[in-house]
Amino acid sequence: MQTQTLGQFIIEKQKDFPYSKGELSRLLRDIGIAAKIVHREVNKAGLVEILGETGDINVQGEAVKKLDVFANNQFIAALKAGGECCAIASEENEDIIPIDTVSSKGARYVVAFDPLDGSSNIDVNVSVGTIFSIYRRLSLSGPGTLEDFLQPGTELVAAGYVIYGSSTMLMYTTGKGVNGFTLDPSIGEFCLSHPNIKTPSDGAIYSLNEGNHLHFPEGVKKYIKYCQEEDKATNRPYSSRYIGSGVADFHRNLLKGGIFIYPTTTKSPKGKLRLLYECNPLAFIIEQAGGKATDGRKRILDIPITELHQRTPLFIGSPEMVEKVMEFMVKYPV
Ligand code: AHM
Ligand code: MG
Numbered sequence: 001m002q003t004q005t006l007g008q009f010i011i012e013k014q015k016d017f018p019y020s021k022g023e024l025s026r027l028l029r030d031i032g033i034a035a036k037i038v039h040r041e042v043n044k045a046g047l048v049e050i051l052g053e054t055g056d057i058n059v060q061g062e063a064v065k066k067l068d069v070f071a072n073n074q075f076i077a078a079l080k081a082g083g084e085c086c087a088i089a090s091e092e093n094e095d096i097i098p099i100d101t102v103s104s105k106g107a108r109y110v111v112a113f114d115p116l117d118g119s120s121n122i123d124v125n126v127s128v129g130t131i132f133s134i135y136r137r138l139s140l141s142g143p144g145t146l147e148d149f150l151q152p153g154t155e156l157v158a159a160g161y162v163i164y165g166s167s168t169m170l171m172y173t174t175g176k177g178v179n180g181f182t183l184d185p186s187i188g189e190f191c192l193s194h195p196n197i198k199t200p201s202d203g204a205i206y207s208l209n210e211g212n213h214l215h216f217p218e219g220v221k222k223y224i225k226y227c228q229e230e231d232k233a234t235n236r237p238y239s240s241r242y243i244g245s246g247v248a249d250f251h252r253n254l255l256k257g258g259i260f261i262y263p264t265t266t267k268s269p270k271g272k273l274r275l276l277y278e279c280n281p282l283a284f285i286i287e288q289a290g291g292k293a294t295d296g297r298k299r300i301l302d303i304p305i306t307e308l309h310q311r312t313p314l315f316i317g318s319p320e321m322v323e324k325v326m327e328f329m330v331k332y333p334v
Pocket of ligand 2: 091114116117118246278
């Protein structure tokens with residue numbers, strides 16, 4: 001079978017947009033380059049002095065890992081060098097990073113990302129990921145502004161994630177389906193391996209941190225009970241699978257069918273995951289794959305965004321499973 005690389009695929013897809021000047025394609029290429037560098041470091045992490053914490057606490061109040069910093073720096077450097085992006089927002093930076101280089105003059109996009117999602121797992125060799133969102137800027141010229149990022153998910157131009165797992169994969173959408181590319185380390189290229197991904201309409205996997213059970217909303221508690229009941233007709237009980245690495249949990253459920261839930265808890269009354277660079281990009285992808293993403297009541301992509309690091313509860317996955325849990329959330333509204 002003829003292999004199609006990410007670069008070839010992007011160029012071919014550009015023909016779907018006759019007025020495109022190739023800027024978005026180049027932006028995706030830049031993200032692919034940073035992903036390869038992060039892949040290289042993640043894969044030898046046990047051999048070099050890059051595991052463990054830096055001793056700093058990030059804007060989210062979480063311990064910063066050395067690999068978080070490395071991945072963050074790689075993505076920022078690749079996006080700055082590429083010249084297609086006028087501002088960056090990252091989970092690791094409190095404020096946006098405006099870009100004002102000669103090559104970025106006229107850049108039309110802003111990129112928000114979580115450089116290393118699930119990084120608490122990195123020291124124990126569990127899959128981690130990078131999640132990214134791309135928006136068209138609202139400001140007219142100069143470096144990008146905070147307002148450029150405060151756009152609902154419905155305005156996303158492209159989104160994707162990279163999973164550094166048993167193999168490294170890059171999945172992305174520009175609103176015309178989802179395609180997945182596996183890194184072939186022998187040639188150093190992402191190659192199309194999962195064209196036009198569709199998630200199963202129903203599934204038999206539920207993923208959430210059950211340790212927080214006491215603090216879940218009643219609707220979630222009742223839904224979990226439903227997942228655990230015996231019922232041949234609906235293939236229950238479902239399997240519980242939770243890695244604690246959001247990209248990995250999402251990726252498995254996308255391909256196999258399932259639901260990932262991070263609800264509000266008493267500890268995180270607004271939810272834990274961030275709208276701009278975690279929930280919106282995953283929501284865009286799941287919708288493009290035929291799935292659903294809500295905060296338990298409303299569509300994630302419609303949620304107005306007022307803060308860079310805004311959090312939201314997340315219910316995402318196979319459409320029938322998301323609809324089912326939403327029935328429970330309506331029935332038990334507390
Ligand atoms: P991070 O971006 O700081 O890594 O946090 C996000 C992660 C997700 O990858 C994962 O789904 C979730 O947090 C796990 O949280 P918890 O340990 O509370 O279950
Ligand atoms: Mg994260």
